[in-house]
Amino acid sequence: MPDDSLMNRFDRNGLTRFRARDGILALLVCAALLVVVKGDGLRAQGERMDPGWDRDVVLFFGEPAGAIADALPFGDAVDDALAFLSPDEALDSGGGFENIAAQAGGELPPVTKDAFDPSTIGAAAPRKERLRTLLVTGDSMTQPLDAKLAEALADRGVKVVPDVRLGTGISKAFLLDWGELSTTQVRKEQPDATIVFIGANEGFPMEDASGKEVECCSADWAALYANRARRMVDTYRQGGNSRVYWITVPTPEDAERAKIGRVVNAAVRVAAQPWASQVRVIDTVAQFAPRGYQDAISIDGRRRIVRAADGIHLNDEGAGLLAETVLARLGQDFTY
Secondary structure, eight states, X not given: OOOOSSTTHHHHTTOOOOOHHHHHHHHHHHHHHHHHHHXXXXXXXXXXXXXXXXXXXXXXXXXXXXXXXXXXXXXXXXXHHTGGGOXXXXXXXXXXXXXXXXXXXXXXXXXXXXXXXXXXXXXXXXXXXXXXXXXXXXXXXXXXXXXXXXXXXXXXXXXXXXXXXXXXXXXXXXXXXXXXXXXXXXXXXOOSEEEEEOOTTOOOOEEOTTSOEEOTTSHHHHHHHXXXXXXXXXXXXXXXXXXXXXXXXXXXXSXXXXXXXXXXXXXXXXXXXXXXXXXXEEOHHHXXXXXXXXXXXXXXXXXXXXXXXXXXXXXXXXXXXXXXXXXXXXXXXXXX
């Protein structure tokens, strides 16, 4: 039978036909080039994933690929050549986490008047200032709280600035350095008050002053986390001219996440201690999980579901209740 597949046009024009084996060989060559040039990218992607079997699989292939890329000079050359394509936001490096561990220790810091909430020592409360700009920031925990607050303050002359960074974390600085971001946020917005709600993606190893990785969730890890959170708190309080409202993580359903959340919340409380007059820690555990994780809590005599199906976040109902708590706390410090 004549060949009507049109493949004979290669022969007529003196071109080479490629076989399936040639295609497989080409794919293998491409894979080898990717490992040599950007093998570290696969490893980095695995390190950014939350703990689980899928992360283990990616790191199983990514770690040897990254080791090969590290041993060769091509990866840095490619990064330099393509750096102009990076969409990353330019952040202020002055407030970054990189040097916090090295700076810890030294002389004993003095206790200042900022460490005392006037209400705890019977002193007169400072005059309430008008709330004009409110920054609401954090990871996915912030949603939909940010929308609830914006809706409640829309007709009160308050500018609500939502800045949600999904998938990020304070212990996850390889993805986003919250020390740098907080510095940038304050420089741009100069908020009168900042709401921080973060903690869904914590538990990653952090380096101590010696460069050693410290795994979650020991006291050493908690201290490193508290130092990072303290850097953020100090940035947001703007030398005592602004208020910070840090919301703790409501107890998750998963036992391992609950362990991380407990340490994170303890670290946040320690981080806020030097500035009790300007920093408020809003406890969601007492409000939403007083006896451990619960999908629903009793409000005004009836059970109301307040948690999302993932067992981590608050749902719309829960966010509404938390917004009421936050607004009441804001009302103690500001007029609006």
